[in-house]
Amino acid sequence: MKRLLQGLILLALLPSLLALGPRLRAERPGPVVLMLDAEAAWEEARSQGQSLLQTLQAYRALGVEGVAFPERFVKDWVAQGALLYRTGQELREMGLPAKPGWYYVKGEGWLVALLERAYQLPSERVGPWLGFPVDIQTLPAFYPLGEIRAAKEAGFYVAVRPINHRLRRLDPGLPIVPQEADAVVFAGLEALGYPYRLEEAQGLVKVPVALIEGTPQPGLPAYREKGILRLFSLRYEWQLTLTPEEAADKYELAARERGHQLLYLRPYPYPQDTERLLKRLGEGLKASHIPLGRPAPRDFAPSPWRLAAWVGVLAGLGLLALGLPLYGPLVAFLLLLLALGYAGSQAGALLAALVFPVLGFLGPRNGLWLWLRTLGYALAGVVFLSALGSTPATVLGLAPFKGVSLTLLLPPLLVAYSFLERDFRAALTRLFQHPLRLGEVGLAGLALLLLLLALLRRGNEAPLVPELELKLRSLLQDVMVRPRFKEVFGHALFPLALLLPWPRWVQNGLLFLAALGVASILNTFSHFHTPLPISFFRVVNGALLGLLLGLVGVILVRRLRAWWLG
Structure with missing residues (x-):
């Protein structure tokens, strides 16, 4: 059954890629x-x-x-000298039959003539003065x-x-x-x-x-x-x-x-x-090879090939149902209901963002093949997400993607859920009887803090972005399409988790945090107003830079461990 579902995902990729053509041409x-x-x-x-x-x-x-x-406002014309402004009482003191409590202007003829027809207000002429019953200084003019x-x-x-x-x-x-x-x-x-x-x-x-x-x-x-x-x-x-x-x-x-x-x-x-x-x-x-000229609106007609992406998304949902150790079909059904009820017409795109970051973690932990498998599934999800979610309204930014926070929260939680054993009662009993260590508490607290930080730091205007990171962002974007730090961080954790002899619970914790970076890949592409090539190179740069840092980290940890053990 898994082979069949994986085959359906591969078959759905080609028409889904073709469906991205109109958007790419418009961008x-x-x-x-x-x-x-x-x-x-x-x-x-x-x-x-x-x-x-x-x-x-x-x-x-x-x-x-x-x-x-x-x-301009009326007051701007007054400040410039094109209009004179007086209250009705001032005009009465000048001997004119103005109404007390009204407000009057006079000046350049073309402008006064326009103002006479500009507002849904009664007006009157007192010689060259045009009067209104409300103060018009802050009205558009x-x-x-x-x-x-x-x-x-x-x-x-x-x-x-x-x-x-x-x-x-x-x-x-x-x-x-x-x-x-x-x-x-x-x-x-x-x-x-x-x-x-x-x-x-x-x-x-x-x-x-x-x-x-x-x-x-x-x-x-x-x-x-x-x-x-x-x-x-x-x-x-x-x-x-x-x-x-x-x-x-x-x-x-x-x-x-x-x-x-x-x-x-x-x-x-x-x-x-x-x-x-x-x-x-x-x-x-x-x-950057961006020409100057007279801009024209960017519009496109979504390709009918995009509907093929639903086949890939539902096949991915089936793989999730088969791969989770407990109540997989029920979890998959609840995700489907959540996407349909919350995202409406964007349900397919949201499902792709929630399911595909998880699929790579459901197989064997065979070294960096797990990282490559996870990246492959994430990129397949990117194709389906982009095919189903790319409409003129979303690409222009008129209709933002529904579920941006969910794309960062639910996939790591599903990955953590996949770590449960099928005999969960025995596993929970062992967990309950496990002697608590201060180091474990600290690591668990750090993991929760990083999860919270990832959710609170969405966007460039987030309140928890350090000044040093802002400077590093600026430096990176000068030399490349800047990757997202969550993705660099997530990819770097894969070598550290899979190439070092950690206890099972430590490896699970590292993979849980790595799942944040994988989820961020789909989150990157859910910002439909960003051109597809930019999002693609952002993800590729994040994967390569993160993997390189992770391998350097493995070397450092091994040397540190050898020094500590003498």
């Missing part, structure tokens, strides 16, 4: 556009007595071909349309950043998304029209919209049919803590390893630092 890197924030660039231009376009043209030689215009037209005529890629507000009119005749725009990057924490007017707002957007890394915006999936572009930017407060070279490396990494197409930049206070940032970024993109 080709570039082109990317370097895009300056218009308001930040405008401040620099004004300080140098230049127009915005002159400043943009100066940076064009360094690769900047895009500009993003955040929508369009863009410097002349600057947008000038940038467009000069050939720049133009993005606009409209603000969602419950009081604004979503009128197609208003320049909420000007016709010159090539892309829309929603400002704030929600998409235009969210939550009740999304359908009305969709009619205003004719161009692709940006998905901002690390900034969930409710309502954004409603604009999926317009096309999605992935955008990366640095919080300006954080950027100022980085050298221009460090900031450039983060932008280049985002384009190379996470498929970002819009690199949203803000100038440093000193133009020389901005030039250093752009020069380093241009060099990094060129070295």
Whole structure:
């Protein structure tokens, strides 16, 4: 029966690999556009007595071909001098018949005319003054349309950043998304029209919209049919803590390893630092063979071959049922129910992530063949996970994978469960009667601590990432696709567990911790927004580096043991 199930896994691999073709073609890197924030660039231009376009043209030689215009508030126009703002009481004191408690503006005619139609509010004219019953200083008030037209005529890629507000009119005749725009990057924490007017707002957007890394915006999936572009930017407060070279490396990494197409930049206070940032970024993109240009939305139709991966996943589930020493069929059935009930349409991908990291541990402990077998099953699971889980929504990051924590928690626990003996009553009796040693307690505590650490340290922003590790990460990613430390650690434990004469319980403990690294392989590929080749090389580098460190560790332990025993 095992031979049959293993054969089904092999047969399912070929069509599942073919199913990855559309995603691989869609994930080709570039082109990317370097895009300056218009308001930040405008401040620099004004300080140098230049127009915005002159400043943009100066940076064009360094690769900047895009500009993003955040929508202004009424108060911004007032600060710039384009509008005057007064309360109704102030106008009454000036002898005008204004309403007390109202708020009035006057200024450039085109802007006042737009504001008169901009809000779902009553309004009135008092001579040149336009009045509203609420304070409108913090309401959205369009863009410097002349600057947008000038940038467009000069050939720049133009993005606009409209603000969602419950009081604004979503009128197609208003320049909420000007016709010159090539892309829309929603400002704030929600998409235009969210939550009740999304359908009305969709009619205003004719161009692709940006998905901002690390900034969930409710309502954004409603604009999926317009096309999605992935955008990366640095919080300006954080950027100022980085050298221009460090900031450039983060932008280049985002384009190379996470498929970002819009690199949203803000100038440093000193133009020389901005030039250093752009020069380093241009060099990094060129070295990574990522072209500059006008980005287009990445979309693909999932291949029907992907359904063959279900055959491999169910065959793997059957192997798990046969390989577990106790209640294997029941455990497999419960895993199936968990995946179907929790992950829904992603059930097959979740099952692959939970089952295949375990299968390699169920065979004989024949030295490093166990490591190779475990790695082989994990990579087979990667193919099935990617085939079933790769959809345009997951690859773009609109629909995150359900069960990321489970992929790190359940496989090591299943591996530990596989260590039980079939006569579990006798085993539990021996365990109960085993004399407790302080060393064993310490090792068990260390194992639990490492498991907890692996779960709490998911992601680059985890609170328990030491500064030394962050520096080592930065060093590694400069010379290779950086492997995940959990995988390096897990692979290093295999030689230590299998090539040294440990007691059975110590070997079991080491293999349990090694299972964390194997589970991390599937967890790596469950981040569907990372291009497949990047995840693949990350896993390969982790396996090779971990195995090398493990073999070095075996040599050191053997010499230490020989010295200790005299």
